Every structure is written in structure tokens, then in C-alpha cells.
Amino acid sequence: MRNTYQYPKATRWLFYSICAYFIMNGAQLWETAIMVPAWTAAPPSSFIFFQNPYGLDFKMFWIIIHGIHETVFITALIFNWRIKNRRKLMLLLLVAHIVVRIWTLTYFAPLITEFQQLPYSDTLDINLQEKAAQWRNLNYARVAIFFALNFLLIFGLKIREENNG
Numbered sequence: 001m002r003n004t005y006q007y008p009k010a011t012r013w014l015f016y017s018i019c020a021y022f023i024m025n026g027a028q029l030w031e032t033a034i035m036v037p038a039w040t041a042a043p044p045s046s047f048i049f050f051q052n053p054y055g056l057d058f059k060m061f062w063i064i065i066h067g068i069h070e071t072v073f074i075t076a077l078i079f080n081w082r083i084k085n086r087r088k089l090m091l092l093l094l095v096a097h098i099v100v101r102i103w104t105l106t107y108f109a110p111l112i113t114e115f116q117q118l119p120y121s122d123t124l125d126i127n128l129q130e131k132a133a134q135w136r137n138l139n140y141a142r143v144a145i146f147f148a149l150n151f152l153l154i155f156g157l158k159i160r161e162e163n164n165g
Helices: 009-039 045-050 059-079 084-117 126-158
Strands: none
Touching: 009 045, 009 059, 009 084, 009 126, 045 084, 059 084, 084 126
């Protein structure tokens, strides 16, 4: 006798998407809480984190994690397409996510690449410190937005699958 409920594919894929987002959120939280305060503390000397031969470069990690998350999200959207209210929620959140990703690719990524390419120096550069502090503070907002988008996605689980349109 089988007494477990099997969730439909649409709901399962939405759940997988939320889980993938939480994995990404966890990595964002770790980086934002541990790494960002350290490398933004006293540039350019604190940029030693980025210096070769053992410098930190999370570019490939973020490309892979975003790629996985976005693939799972789009797959979830495909499976939920017939559920009108889920589709609307997911499309809205996808557009918001894309806007934040564009912000990431036009501001955050180029600036951190610039920071990574600066040579080490023991001299504190006030302008560079302000630039790094602005990056850090805007990053707090960006990470909060990514978290909010994921939490809003959870509401999709409450939308019943019979809600077709």
C-alpha cells in the first residue's frame, strides 16, 4: 500500500527552481558576509585577495551557478506554463531577475574585474576605498533583491495547479 503523495511535475520543477535559487542565495550570502568586507576594507592593499598566484576569482563559479539556476528556472517555467497565475508570477520574477543580472553584468562584474587587475600597494587610496565601499553597499541591495525574488517564488507553490488559463 502506497501512502505517499506524488507531486505533479510542474510543482516539482518549481520546487527544484526554488532550491537552486537557495543554493545560489547561500553562496551569495557567504561571499557577501565573509569575502566582500575583507577585500573592500582598505584598498588597494586589501585587494591582495585577488593577487596571483593564489588570488580569488569566483567568475567561473558564478557563471556556472547562475547557468544552472537559470536553466532550472526556465525548465520550471515551461512545466508551469499552463498554470496561468504561476506563469504570471514566474514571468514577473524572471524579468526582475534578468534586470538584476543585467545590473550585475554592467556594474558589478566590470568593477570587480577592474579591482582584480590593480597592482598591490600598501598605500590606502581614499577614492578607491569609496569606490569599493559603494560596490559593497550596492551588493548588499543586490543580494537582498535576489533573496526577495526567491522568497516571492515560494508563493508560486501556493497557487493550485487547477488554476489553468
